[in-house]
Amino acid sequence: MSALSAHVLDEIRELPAKYPQPRSAVMPALDLAQEELGYLTPEAMSEVATALELDPGYVEGVATFYSLFHLTPVGKHHFYVCTNLSCAICGSAEIVRRFQETTGVKAPDEVTPDGLFSYEEVECLGACEYAPMMRLDQRFHYDLTPEKIDELIAERRAGRTASPSPAAPPSPAATPPRKRGGEAPPSPAATPPRERGGEAPPRKRRAAAPPSPAATPPPKRGGTTRKKKADG
Amino acid sequence: MAELRGSSGDAPQNLLTRWFGTPNLHTLDVYESKAGGYTALRKALFDMAPADITNEVKTSGLRGRGGAGFATGVKWSFINRDAPGPKYVVVNADESEPGTAKDRYIMENSPHMLVEGILIAAYAVGANQAWVYMRGEYDEPRRMLVEAIDEARAKGYIGPRPMGKDYPLDIQLYRGHGAYICGEETALLESLEGKRAQPRSRPPFPAVKGAWGRPTLLNNVETLATVPTILNMGGAGYAKVGTAKNPGTRLLTVSGNVRKPGVYEVEIGKTFRHVIMELAGGPPEGRKVKVFWPGGSSAPVLPESMLDVTTDAEALAAAKSMGGSGGVIVMDDSHCVVEAAHRLLQFYAHESCGKCTPCRVGQDWAVRTYERILANEGSQIDLDILRSVSDGLQNGRSLCGLGDSGGWVIDSTLRHFRDEYEDHALRHECNVGGPSGAARHLPMNGEEIAHA
Numbered sequence: 001m002s003a004l005s006a007h008v009l010d011e012i013r014e015l016p017a018k019y020p021q022p023r024s025a026v027m028p029a030l031d032l033a034q035e036e037l038g039y040l041t042p043e044a045m046s047e048v049a050t051a052l053e054l055d056p057g058y059v060e061g062v063a064t065f066y067s068l069f070h071l072t073p074v075g076k077h078h079f080y081v082c083t084n085l086s087c088a089i090c091g092s093a094e095i096v097r098r099f100q101e102t103t104g105v106k107a108p109d110e111v112t113p114d115g116l117f118s119y120e121e122v123e124c125l126g127a128c129e130y131a132p133m134m135r136l137d138q139r140f141h142y143d144l145t146p147e148k149i150d151e152l153i154a155e156r157r158a159g160r161t162a163s164p165s166p167a168a169p170p171s172p173a174a175t176p177p178r179k180r181g182g183e184a185p186p187s188p189a190a191t192p193p194r195e196r197g198g199e200a201p202p203r204k205r206r207a208a209a210p211p212s213p214a215a216t217p218p219p220k221r222g223g224t225t226r227k228k229k230a231d232g
Numbered sequence: 233m234a235e236l237r238g239s240s241g242d243a244p245q246n247l248l249t250r251w252f253g254t255p256n257l258h259t260l261d262v263y264e265s266k267a268g269g270y271t272a273l274r275k276a277l278f279d280m281a282p283a284d285i286t287n288e289v290k291t292s293g294l295r296g297r298g299g300a301g302f303a304t305g306v307k308w309s310f311i312n313r314d315a316p317g318p319k320y321v322v323v324n325a326d327e328s329e330p331g332t333a334k335d336r337y338i339m340e341n342s343p344h345m346l347v348e349g350i351l352i353a354a355y356a357v358g359a360n361q362a363w364v365y366m367r368g369e370y371d372e373p374r375r376m377l378v379e380a381i382d383e384a385r386a387k388g389y390i391g392p393r394p395m396g397k398d399y400p401l402d403i404q405l406y407r408g409h410g411a412y413i414c415g416e417e418t419a420l421l422e423s424l425e426g427k428r429a430q431p432r433s434r435p436p437f438p439a440v441k442g443a444w445g446r447p448t449l450l451n452n453v454e455t456l457a458t459v460p461t462i463l464n465m466g467g468a469g470y471a472k473v474g475t476a477k478n479p480g481t482r483l484l485t486v487s488g489n490v491r492k493p494g495v496y497e498v499e500i501g502k503t504f505r506h507v508i509m510e511l512a513g514g515p516p517e518g519r520k521v522k523v524f525w526p527g528g529s530s531a532p533v534l535p536e537s538m539l540d541v542t543t544d545a546e547a548l549a550a551a552k553s554m555g556g557s558g559g560v561i562v563m564d565d566s567h568c569v570v571e572a573a574h575r576l577l578q579f580y581a582h583e584s585c586g587k588c589t590p591c592r593v594g595q596d597w598a599v600r601t602y603e604r605i606l607a608n609e610g611s612q613i614d615l616d617i618l619r620s621v622s623d624g625l626q627n628g629r630s631l632c633g634l635g636d637s638g639g640w641v642i643d644s645t646l647r648h649f650r651d652e653y654e655d656h657a658l659r660h661e662c663n664v665g666g667p668s669g670a671a672r673h674l675p676m677n678g679e680e681i682a683h684a
Contacts, residue, residue, distance in 0.1 A: 018404075020318070020444040023426035027409055065428040065585075066409035068368045080369070084330045085529055086487035086561050088575055123412060123579055124330035124529075125369050128487030128559065129237040129494045138371045142234050 003043035008036050012051040025052055026062050030069055039070035067122070075111045075118035077156050080135040084124040090131040091144075096121060098146035102153050116156060238337060238495030239483070245499040247461050247473065247481050248454075252341040258376055260383040263344040270344070270389060272460035276352045277397040280463075282313060285356040289459065291467030293479035297334075298324055298415070298452030299528065299557045299633075301478075301545050310439035311447050313358035319447045321354045322424065322438075323456060325366040325373070326414045329528035330579065331559030334483035335453035337495040339373035342457070343380035349456035351384075351394065351401050352463065357449045360400045365420050367408045378405060412583035416632040417450045419585065430587040431632040454483055454558075474500035478544040482558050486512040489519065489564035498543060505539040508562055519564040523648070527556025529576050530637035532644030533569075553644070568664040569649040570656050573641050574602035580638035591635030594625045598642060610657035618642050618653075 002009070012029040016022030029052055033044045040063050049056040063069045070078075079099055083092045099105070099119050103112050108120040127133050130142030136152065239246055240253035251257050251267040263269035276285050290305025311319060323346070327335040339346060350362045366374055381403050384390045392400045411429050413419045418432035421443050442448020458480065462470045471479045478500050484507055487493045491513030498507055504526060508514065515521050521536045526543070532553040534541060541551045548554050563572060581595035598621045601614050625639030646653055655663050 019426075020446075021425065024406070024424060024444075026426040027407070027423075031407070031409075062426065062428055066368075066411050068410035083575075084579060085525075085563075085572060085575055086331050089488050089563055089567055089572070122369075122410075123583065124328060124332070126327045126333045126336050126367070128331050128333050128485055128561075130234065131487055131493065135369050135371070140234075140372065 002047055003041055004033055004036060004047050008032050009047065009051050012048060016052060022052065023054070026054065026059060027066070030059070030063055034069060039073050072109055073111055073115075073118075075105075076116050077118075077137055079117070079119035080122045080125070081119055082123070082125045082127075082131070082133055082135075083121040086124070086128040087132040092121075092132040094146055095132050095134070095144045095149055098149045099153075102150055117153065236341070237493060239497040240341075245473075245481050246497050247465075247470075248338070248345070248457060248483065249341075249497045252337075257342050258340075258344070258380065260344055260380070260387055263342065267342070267345075268464070269460075270348055272463035273348050273351050273389065274395060275463055276355055277395055277399070282356045282358065285352060285463070288467040289356075289462055292462045292470040293467075293474075293477075294455065294458060294462060294470070295478060295545065296452055297454035297458070297482060297558065299329065299530070301555060304451065304455055307439070307451070308353070308357050308449060310437070311357040311359075311449050315358075315447055317446060318361065319357065319359040319449075320443045321350060321357065321359045321362040321449045321451070322421065322443050323350055323362060323364040324415065324417065324420060324450060324452045325364050325370070325377075326408050326420060327370075327453070327557075328367055328412045328415050329530060329557040329559055330576070331485060331487050331525060331561040332528050332557040333485045333487075334495050334558055336370060336373050337483060337485075338453055338457050339370070339377055343373075343376045344384065345457045345460060346377070346453055347380050347384050347390075347403065349459040350403055351390065352459050353449060353451065353456055354401055355399060359449065360402065362401075362403045363424060363443065364403060364405045365408060365414065365424055366405060367414070368410055374405065374407065381405070411585075412579075413585045413632070413634060416634065419632065420450070421448070428585070430585045433631055475542075475544040475546070477546055478555075482543065482555070484543070484558045484560050486560045486562065488524075488562040489515050489521075489567070490562050491516060501542050501544050501547075503540050503542050504534070504560070507543065507560060508539065512560075512562070515562065515564040519566060521562055522565040522567065523563050523569060523572075523645075525559065525561040527554050528559035529561065529579065530633065530640060531556040531559075532640045533648060534644075535648045552647075566664065568656075568662055569645050569652045570602070570605065570662075573645045574599070574606060576641045577602060577638055580634060580641070584634060588630035588632075588635060590624050591630040591638070594621050594635065595638045597621050598625075598638060605653075605657045608656075608660040610660070612658060615646075615653060615657050618646065622646070 011032055015025035015028050019025060029048045030040060033048050034040055037044055045059050045063055046056040049059040081092060081096055103117045105112055105117060105119060111118045125133065125135055127140050132144045133140055133142050134144060236253050239249040242250060254262060254266055256262040257267060286305055286308045289308060294304040295301045296304055325335055354362050381390065389395060390401055390403055394401045406424055408414050408423060414423050414429045416431050417438060419429040421438060423429040424443055438448045438450050440447060474480045481497050481499050483495050484498050485495050486507060490508060493512060496507065496511045504524065508521060508524060523533050523535055525531050525533055526548060534551060534553055538551055541547055545555050577595060577598045581599045584591045584595050586592045598618060601617050604610050605614050622639045622642035626636045629635060655661050
């Protein structure tokens, strides 16, 4: 039994023809794998390698280099919070703190028990005129405040409650969520990564770890009184 | 789309952003009917020889808007148009220099302007295929650009016979996956080829051996988006704007402690005082500008006393900085420069690709030194270490500029804010925001630092 479903592997095998040289297909292929599983398991990477006729170590080498490839489970709604300088001096530390308080997630490799939420602090996302900002569910969210973070979390929790099969994870909760049991078709590119069940097992983060908690940038201090006006 | 923050409308300096904010400018229809879109492409394909186009760009004096500021027309002329086999145009849409959002601003507002520029460039250098390498986090710009390319294809502007001209042109997108280093042109090429993005040594330059080993023109989004304007105004007309050596306008992203952050199109040669205090509204009430990064986080910092430096490359070089990516980050006097430098060194350490030892080791070394200093465990030795690590990072000791960039942050902040460093390292205090002790602001305690 393979980690990736047959149609995804078929899609992956068709990718190399789109590029002047087949190797360029590796990242688009990893994208498809991650879209199906939520993160890249060793099995998935090795199946991608086989499908592309590449060495598994090579594929893993590429996957570990780029920060948008997840090697450990992430929540259905993964908050990519920018904490680089422009956002840091506009209060991104408060944003991270509020996310942690509201969700109970304390570190970038944790996922809430319901599989809904996780976060990471990321480098500049290129929307500095709207600082502090973040990426969530494949769009940018601007002019963040702690209150907005609470709203975004509440909306997503409510959405889940409204869904037909709220809490049932697709596989036994103890198993790492590596497979979706084939029946679920791959979501279209525009929809957020699928939901996964099971609490994330504590795992070692890959070498290029994001800044640790100690790396949290300075909290906003007294003087930063710029209000986020609509006419800004 | 979020409300526009930055330039738009009819102002003399708005060469690129004149029509931004026009409803549906992102559609081919409006771009063409309202903004005069694709007239430059028609002119290029039917009224100009490829060499004339390149000459026109040379005459304009346009310099690359990605960071290095190389003369665009000269770069185009490096591609041997008559060499047999495929040639490529690769568009650097990986915008990830901290404090820079201008390429996003262009792609979200007027994606066809970029498409038109790409097609003109491809025709000029003898390429039939262009690849846009866009950072993976740009979901909205990607959707907009894909839509624009599809529209242009449906209309027959992209395809085997664009506008009826017997010269096939095609544009494809390639999605990046989160690595700052991909903004460096040879690292970008490695990534496009499906590898870890580690810079190549040069020569050979991409113009000779670029994407998939073929001659390749690499340009930034803003650079190519400026090309239609140049053909419409004429190279000589464009060269009249800006300064003699650095003509034209630039899209400066102003962020941080300002009242009106935004992406402002500015005639090159205006002062940073104009950009920061007038366009961006200056610092918040009761605060003063302390320091600004004139061209992204990699551009050496300038203190408030240098607000009258102008935005052209020559003036910035004289001030020991650079125009870089045009990302103007403004920090007011409530923030500590040592902490800001620490945050940026964390960034460079995190993004170092690991290929060159000075960068891989040096950035990390600097971070650890900053951590000691900010944990009030610093001494003169740590200031000396910063000095020497900064020297070790600079002067081309690494294959690309990422190494130098970290060094420049250390070097320039030390040069202009020695006092703040000494407060932290020698006296174990921070005097930012008020008299000593009144505004202690370290976000972290020693314990957190210990296991950083």
